Amino acid sequence: MNFSNTVFRAYAPGTQPDNNTPAYRSTQWRHPARALLKIPQTLTELTGPRFSPTQFPPIENMAMHAGREALGERIIVAGHVRDEDGMPVAGTMLEIWQANAAGRYNHARDTHDAPLDQNFTGAGRVFTDADGGYRFVTIKPGAYPWGNHPNAWRPNHIHFSLFGPGYATRLITQMYFPGDPLLSLDPIFQATADVAARNRLVSSFDLALTQPDHALGYRFDIVLRGRLATPMEE
Amino acid sequence: MQHTTTSQTIGPYWHLLEDSSWQDLTRFGADGEVIHVTGHVLDGSGTPLADACVEIWQSSPPASQSFTGFGRSATDATGTFHFTTIKPQPVPGPGNASQAPHLALTIMARGLLFHLSTRLYFADDPANADDPILSLIESPERRATLLARQTAPGTWSLDIHLQGDAETVFLEI
Numbered sequence: 001m002n003f004s005n006t007v008f009r010a011y012a013p014g015t016q017p018d019n020n021t022p023a024y025r026s027t028q029w030r031h032p033a034r035a036l037l038k039i040p041q042t043l044t045e046l047t048g049p050r051f052s053p054t055q056f057p058p059i060e061n062m063a064m065h066a067g068r069e070a071l072g073e074r075i076i077v078a079g080h081v082r083d084e085d086g087m088p089v090a091g092t093m094l095e096i097w098q099a100n101a102a103g104r105y106n107h108a109r110d111t112h113d114a115p116l117d118q119n120f121t122g123a124g125r126v127f128t129d130a131d132g133g134y135r136f137v138t139i140k141p142g143a144y145p146w147g148n149h150p151n152a153w154r155p156n157h158i159h160f161s162l163f164g165p166g167y168a169t170r171l172i173t174q175m176y177f178p179g180d181p182l183l184s185l186d187p188i189f190q191a192t193a194d195v196a197a198r199n200r201l202v203s204s205f206d207l208a209l210t211q212p213d214h215a216l217g218y219r220f221d222i223v224l225r226g227r228l229a230t231p232m233e234e
Numbered sequence: 235m236q237h238t239t240t241s242q243t244i245g246p247y248w249h250l251l252e253d254s255s256w257q258d259l260t261r262f263g264a265d266g267e268v269i270h271v272t273g274h275v276l277d278g279s280g281t282p283l284a285d286a287c288v289e290i291w292q293s294s295p296p297a298s299q300s301f302t303g304f305g306r307s308a309t310d311a312t313g314t315f316h317f318t319t320i321k322p323q324p325v326p327g328p329g330n331a332s333q334a335p336h337l338a339l340t341i342m343a344r345g346l347l348f349h350l351s352t353r354l355y356f357a358d359d360p361a362n363a364d365d366p367i368l369s370l371i372e373s374p375e376r377r378a379t380l381l382a383r384q385t386a387p388g389t390w391s392l393d394i395h396l397q398g399d400a401e402t403v404f405l406e407i
Contacts, residue, residue, distance in 0.1 A: 015240060026243075030278070030397065033398075040328045042328060043293045044338050045407045086235075105250065106250065107250060121250070159244070223237065223238050
């Protein structure tokens, strides 16, 4: 036996949302009705794409566009990307997108009657450093209405997309803000059974990250699947 | 030990990230047999998804400066995605097995709280018969949901059904 072959750990029960979540209406026709087929992780799942900042230039300051300041409350968002064992995930790309301060996306299909901001595109891209740390500057996104149920509003949130070390570590998530009264009413946030797991999607205000006379700081740490050594029979 | 961060939906506005050049995995000058991969993404009522994000990853040919191995395509109003890439070769599988040429596919969309994973194989490749992943699917009809057909020379087509009688086999990886 040797332990050189490692696979990514299974997700802990209850910590991921169920695609069949009737309270989130769009899931009705889009969730698979059959059980997923569990497969062994092979070369395809254990490896994944690599992105370099030279090929994909970072956009670290979303609060400015073409040299002009976006409207809204400027904030700093920072944190670490680590695996389940606390090991840093270095050099991985984070893609970020969000609504503007008024709660409107710079997107043709967003019909919310709130103003667009020509100085805010709402898209960013950063890479983690050797310690797994990342940081970007943006505008606090506004809440906005959606058609899920009468008087439905999404809580303030920033979308994140991460790749990590393998195809099996892909993560799409949303960061929320502390104390948001809409969280308890939001079927997307509430879709995850494990309360502690979903509460980790809520960032924390961090005075140490806050830059005097400039911007409040919010900390959001992200955990990707860790590796599990498995004995391999030769 | 900390648990893996909870997934949330990519939502309807992920296109703020979109760069349509990512549909072409050969754009950095990759060598090999260029193929086109296309298909529709459909929901359980047969309605095309006009707002989905489809990603492909392939472990063959190996990723390099000229070949990222990774692509991303938005679906259009007809639910169609499209990629240009290099046809993969067989890759090592569990134990001494070899895996038939395949692409890994990820489907993300509004209404999907956790992304869906599946694979695309090339119909009529004799290696499919011994593929260790395809072999896990007993029903030939279900297995066929992963087999892309060649609809024109060099063009391979596979529709993804999220739900219903033709539901695609989705994978837990």
